[in-house]
Amino acid sequence: MRTAPRRVLATAIVFIAVVAGGEASASNVAYECVRYYDASCGQDGSNSLFNACTNAYGFANKLSAAGHTVVHSYSNTAVYDSDSIESDLISGGHDSQYTDVTGTAIEYYSMHGSCGNYDHNLGSCTTDSQCQAAYGSSGLTYRCDTISHTCSGYIPGNASYDRQILTCSQGDTFGGGANITSQMRFGEYSTYPYGYGHNGDANFVVFDTSCPFALPFLVEMNSQIFTGLHMELGFSTASSGDTGDSAVRGTKFATRLLNNQTVAGAWLDTSRLDDVADSCPGLCTIAMSCDYGSYYATWRINNETFTNTGDPAGPATYCWATYWCC
Amino acid sequence: MRRDAGDRASARGGTAAVSGASWGNTARFGRHDEVYTLSPVRNIMREILAMTALSLGALQGCNTGIPDVGTEAGSASEAGSTTALNHETTVGVYRFPLSGEVKETSDSIVRRSVGQSETIIQYARPYTVRSVVAWSNASAPQMLSGWPADKSAHEQMARSYFASIGIPSNELGAAYNLVGKSSGAAVATPAEVTEVELGYTTTFVRVVDGVPIPDSHAGVQLNAANTPVALSISWPDVPTDVLAAAQQMKVTVGPLWRLPANIQRRLTHVKSEVVIRHTAPDQLPERWRAVVRTSLTTSGQRRTHVDTDLSGAVVVEFDAPRPSESVK
Numbered sequence: 001m002r003t004a005p006r007r008v009l010a011t012a013i014v015f016i017a018v019v020a021g022g023e024a025s026a027s028n029v030a031y032e033c034v035r036y037y038d039a040s041c042g043q044d045g046s047n048s049l050f051n052a053c054t055n056a057y058g059f060a061n062k063l064s065a066a067g068h069t070v071v072h073s074y075s076n077t078a079v080y081d082s083d084s085i086e087s088d089l090i091s092g093g094h095d096s097q098y099t100d101v102t103g104t105a106i107e108y109y110s111m112h113g114s115c116g117n118y119d120h121n122l123g124s125c126t127t128d129s130q131c132q133a134a135y136g137s138s139g140l141t142y143r144c145d146t147i148s149h150t151c152s153g154y155i156p157g158n159a160s161y162d163r164q165i166l167t168c169s170q171g172d173t174f175g176g177g178a179n180i181t182s183q184m185r186f187g188e189y190s191t192y193p194y195g196y197g198h199n200g201d202a203n204f205v206v207f208d209t210s211c212p213f214a215l216p217f218l219v220e221m222n223s224q225i226f227t228g229l230h231m232e233l234g235f236s237t238a239s240s241g242d243t244g245d246s247a248v249r250g251t252k253f254a255t256r257l258l259n260n261q262t263v264a265g266a267w268l269d270t271s272r273l274d275d276v277a278d279s280c281p282g283l284c285t286i287a288m289s290c291d292y293g294s295y296y297a298t299w300r301i302n303n304e305t306f307t308n309t310g311d312p313a314g315p316a317t318y319c320w321a322t323y324w325c326c
Numbered sequence: 327m328r329r330d331a332g333d334r335a336s337a338r339g340g341t342a343a344v345s346g347a348s349w350g351n352t353a354r355f356g357r358h359d360e361v362y363t364l365s366p367v368r369n370i371m372r373e374i375l376a377m378t379a380l381s382l383g384a385l386q387g388c389n390t391g392i393p394d395v396g397t398e399a400g401s402a403s404e405a406g407s408t409t410a411l412n413h414e415t416t417v418g419v420y421r422f423p424l425s426g427e428v429k430e431t432s433d434s435i436v437r438r439s440v441g442q443s444e445t446i447i448q449y450a451r452p453y454t455v456r457s458v459v460a461w462s463n464a465s466a467p468q469m470l471s472g473w474p475a476d477k478s479a480h481e482q483m484a485r486s487y488f489a490s491i492g493i494p495s496n497e498l499g500a501a502y503n504l505v506g507k508s509s510g511a512a513v514a515t516p517a518e519v520t521e522v523e524l525g526y527t528t529t530f531v532r533v534v535d536g537v538p539i540p541d542s543h544a545g546v547q548l549n550a551a552n553t554p555v556a557l558s559i560s561w562p563d564v565p566t567d568v569l570a571a572a573q574q575m576k577v578t579v580g581p582l583w584r585l586p587a588n589i590q591r592r593l594t595h596v597k598s599e600v601v602i603r604h605t606a607p608d609q610l611p612e613r614w615r616a617v618v619r620t621s622l623t624t625s626g627q628r629r630t631h632v633d634t635d636l637s638g639a640v641v642v643e644f645d646a647p648r649p650s651e652s653v654k
Contacts, residue, residue, distance in 0.1 A: 037624075038591075046592035046625040050632045058646030073651045080654075112626060128517060146521065147505065171654075210628060218509070219516035245630035248541075248606070251646060255608060256459070259438065259447055265461055268506075273459075273545035273558035276502040276529040278629075294510060301508070302464040320510040324527060326502060 025307055027105035029063045030072040030202075031056040032079045032098070034111035034167055041168040042077045049112060051247035055208060056110040059250025066258050068105075072098050079111070080171040084178040086185040088197035092173055093183065096199035100186045105306065106204040107186070108250060112166040113209030113243075114177060120145070120152040120214070121239045145216045147284060147325045148238060154217055163211045163221070180212060181221050187228025187312070194315040195227030203309055204263055207234035208250065210243045213286045219319045226290035226316035230300055230309060233267040233287050241282020241326070249275050257306040263287070264301045264322055272324040280326035287323070290316035419491060422446050422460045422554050423468055435608050443467075446557075449607035456493065457607035460557040472550035473525030477503040483548050484528035493544050493561055499533035506547075525549065527556070534564050537572045538601045540619070541644075560607050565614055568602055572616035575600045578636055585620050586638040593630070596621040603633065603644050617641045 033056035038045025053075050060070045074083070085093030086100075099107050119140060125131050131142035131151035140153035154161040164177035178184060186202045188195030205225070212234030214221050222232060235243045252274040256266035264287035271278075271285035279285055289300035292314025301320050417424055417439075426442025437448045443466035449457035462468055474480040481501050489495055506524030511517070529545030531538065547556040583598045584590065598620040605613045617633040624630060633641045 044589070044591050048591065048593060048624065048630065049628070050622075050630050053648070054645045057648050060649050061646050064649065070649055071652065073649060074654070075648065075651060078651070078654055112624075112628065143517065146509075147507065210626075216519075217516075219511045219513060223513045223516075242628045245628060247645060251606065255606070259436075259445070259459070261445065261461055262463070265463075269459075269461060269556060269558065272504050272506075272527045272547075273529055273556065274543060274560075276504075276543065276545060277500075277531055277540065280502045280504070290513065294512075297510065316513060318510065318512050319516075320508065322506070322508040322524065324504045324506045324524075326504050 027063075027068050027307055028071045028101075028103050029060055029068050029106055029108070030070070030099065030101070030104050031060050031108040031110065032074050032083060033057075033109070034076055034079050036076050037112060037166070037168045041170060047112065049110075049245045051245045052110045052112075052208075054247045055245075055250040056108055057250075058248060059108050059110075059254045062251050062254035062258065071104065072101055072107075074098070077169040077171070079167050080169050081165075081167045081174040081176055081178045082172070083167075084109075084165060085174060085183045086196050087199070088188075088195075089185060090183050095184070095186075096197070099205075100188070100200035100202045102190070102199065102201040104202050105309075106206065107202050108206045108208065109165055110208040110250065113207065113211045114164040114166055115211035115214065115237060116163050117158075117161045118152070118154050118163065118211070118214045118217075120150070121148060122151040122153070124149055125151050141220075143216045147215060147323070152214070152216060154214065154221070156220060161221075163214060165207065165209055165212075180207075181224050184225050185227045186225050187230070189228050189311050192228040192311065200228060203230045203311070204306075205229060205232050206253075206267070207232070208243070208246075209234065211235070211237045213284070213288070215284055215286075215323070218286070218288055218321050219290075222288060223290045223316055223319050226312070226319075228312055230291075230304060230312065231263055231287060231289045233263070234285075235279075236284040236286055236323070236325075238282040238284075241280065243283060244275075244278025244280075246275050246278035249278060260305055262301075262303060262305055264289075264304070266306075268322060268324050282326065284323045284325035286321055288319055288321035290319040292317055294318045294320065417446065420446070420458060420460065420554065420557060421487075421490075422557060423466075425467055435610070449560075456491070456559045456561045458557060458559050460554065462555040466555065468549050468551075468553045468555045471553065473523060474548065474550055477505065477526050477528075480526035480548060481528045483552060484530075484546050487546055487548060487552070487554065488530070488544050491559075493530075493559070497532050497534050497561075498544070499531040499538065502529045502531075503527070504529075525555075529558075532561065534569060534602070535573065537569065537576070537616075538599065538619075539564065539604065540601055541604045541606070562604060562607075562612065564602065568614040568616055572600050572602050575616050575618065575636060579618050583618070585632065585634065589632060589634070589638065589640065590620070590622065593622040593624060596623060596629075601633075603641075605644065613643065615641065615643065 033053040035053045036042050037047035064070045082094045083098035087093040087096045125144035128143045131144050135142045142153040145152050159182050162179040162181045166177050185196050188200035190198045213236040215236040253270045289297045291297040291312045297318050297320035424441030424444050429440045431438045439446050443463040446460035504527040508522040509519050511519045527547045532542035544559045546554050601619045602616050621631045
């Protein structure tokens with residue numbers, strides 16, 4: 001269901017008013033992290049991320065010490081795949097209780113991720129049509145990644161091409177993974193009419209994982225989660241690299257937030273300047289906002305800070321992203 | 327740049343004096359009007375020398391190749407006599423422009439100078455070393471001057487820039503060069519993309535006498551006019567006793583050194599090497615320690631690492647502790 005333009009205009013005015021009059025205030029902060037991925041979960045094994053939880057703890061501790069409140073914080077086997085699945089979209093999902101809870105400003109994921117079948121780093125290109133001509137007969141949609149100048153492909157709407165966060169717990173009920181494009185939605189605040197229910201409110205979501213984004217398909221694969229969400233932060237992974245398991249990225253990101261840098265700038269500068277060795281090679285660090293029209297999406301990327309925020313008033317019709325790539 | 331344990335102690339003593347010290351104390355540089363009536367180049371050189379002198383304060387007899395600034399340097403390391411840089415000095419040293427009216431705030435950890443569309447933060451730990459973060463908003467004038475031709479050109483500019491502010495070139499480790507873009511598209515027409523170039527960033531990691539220092543870094547984004555638009559440096563002086571300990575550990579940590587099996591499990595060993603850890607600029611008191619960093623890859627080919635001592639015991643003193651968590 002879509003609301004009449006007049007309603008969108010009215011809520012847009014509210015957005016501007018909230019932004020213009022925003023005051024720094026304490027916010028609720030949440031995280032989920034997983035270190036252990038052995039067969040039984042809960043112990044180190046061949047897929048352990050030694051620093052994933054240290055990273056999340058640093059993020060939470062930094063903000064907590066500055067007066068923000070850590071809520072809904074879970075580590076290792078206490079993290080279930082269903083925690084992140086939209087409860088009003090997928091039966092058995094519980095995001096409204098854990099990761100997209102009313103009053104939560106930011107959710108920080110630090111764990112493994114999966115790239116799915118996303119087909120990337122193929123032949124060189126300068127235009128999308130070159131990729132379609134070279135690979136299009138395979139049934140995928142191909143585009144030219146203007147950073148790597150190589151072709152990438154995926155099948156729209158095919159869940160096997162979706163990216164996932166990966167959990168490891170006896171409490172998992174979705175096979176240990178939650179699909180970003182098809183199963184996650186964030187931000188459905190109480191009066192937002194364009195989402196799935198009214199039991200969310202996360203403003204920012206950080207995927208400190210492998211593959212939450214897939215350049216050049218940022219809009220195709222990630223705009224779906226913007227159901228009141230302000231911004232998504234994460235990485236796009238090439239075959240030549242992967243997200244480094246940093247112990248300090250979360251702390252450094254939080255430090256920049258507390259110094260009143262924009263959320264997008266804080267995330268991007270943490271990777272490209274403060275913690276570059278874990279952000280290269282083969283990686284793009286990305287901040288993306290999808291909102292009602294280009295003005296709001298661009299405004300959020302260029303201006304929105306952690307505590308000075310206004311919720312999206314309309315449906316996410318336009319996405320703007322900034323990325324730094326090794 | 328290094329300093330000895332005595333200097334480290336004095337830095338801690340200086341820390342204690344920070345909260346009572348005036349950030350605006352420019353006595354070491356002379357009065358504002360005295361400094362800034364000099365030529366800009368002389369100002370910059372004078373500030374660099376003064377800062378360098380501060381950082382070398384207690385290194386008596388150390389041949390640094392930097393001109394001797396005499397007793398000023400010695401007094402600089404005494405508790406209570408260190409001083410932070412005011413924003414004019416900071417801007418001068420780092421050539422980081424602040425537009426419009428500049429607002430300043432400070433506490434015992436940082437001094438923030440905020441212009442109309444830029445922010446520069448000078449960390450106070452300790453005042454004698456380079457710990458600075460700066461950024462420009464999208465509307466800042468320096469964002470509109472175009473970008474260097476390519477990554478290689480930017481890296482050369484970055485090397486010159488860091489040399490000009492006193493980062494020792496022989497401590498610059500690997501250079502990471504990044505390219506930035508913004509792009510947008512309507513959800514209904516995702517293939518119709520609008521792109522904006524954002525230039526390049528070069529960030530160096532640090533190696534001192536063959537020992538990596540993973541908590542240090544020097545990164546900058548320069549525009550085509552060689553003006554920094556984003557900057558982050560954490561390059562504290564390495565205590566000589568810690569460096570000596572690291573060199574001693576390197577004797578033991580050869581190519582065959584391995585983590586204990588109960589830690590490494592079935593992860594793939596990449597390398598083990600001695601590195602020096604240090605706390606972040608906003609963490610007081612500062613702490614240093616030489617550790618063995620073992621790099622590993624997971625079965626999913628993702629990089630991870632673990633820090634241990636020589637016996638293979640995990641070193642956690644630099645790790646964030648687990649907060650009190652929610653219960654399901």
